[in-house]
Amino acid sequence: MYGTEIEVKMRELPDDLRREVLDFMEFLSMKYKGKVIKAKKFTFDWEGGLSEIGEKFTSVELQHKALEWR
Numbered sequence: 001m002y003g004t005e006i007e008v009k010m011r012e013l014p015d016d017l018r019r020e021v022l023d024f025m026e027f028l029s030m031k032y033k034g035k036v037i038k039a040k041k042f043t044f045d046w047e048g049g050l051s052e053i054g055e056k057f058t059s060v061e062l063q064h065k066a067l068e069w070r
Contacts, residue, residue, distance in 0.1 A: 010018055053062070 010021065013021065057065070
């Protein structure tokens with residue numbers, strides 16, 4: 001149905017954008033076949049991992065330290 005239109009538009013695109021279009025087409029194909037992998041749910045298992053640092057530094061001191069590391 002849209003085959004000719006798609007071919008014409010694809011020829012007008014540079015190679016890197018053609019690859020992007022193909023990737024998007026593949027994504028849509030998988031999505032509507034029900035095969036899209038859903039992202040894992042975020043967990044807070046890291047919570048409290050740096051609690052010992054909180055006893056040594058204030059939050060402002062940690063912010064300053066983070067800026068130094070950038």
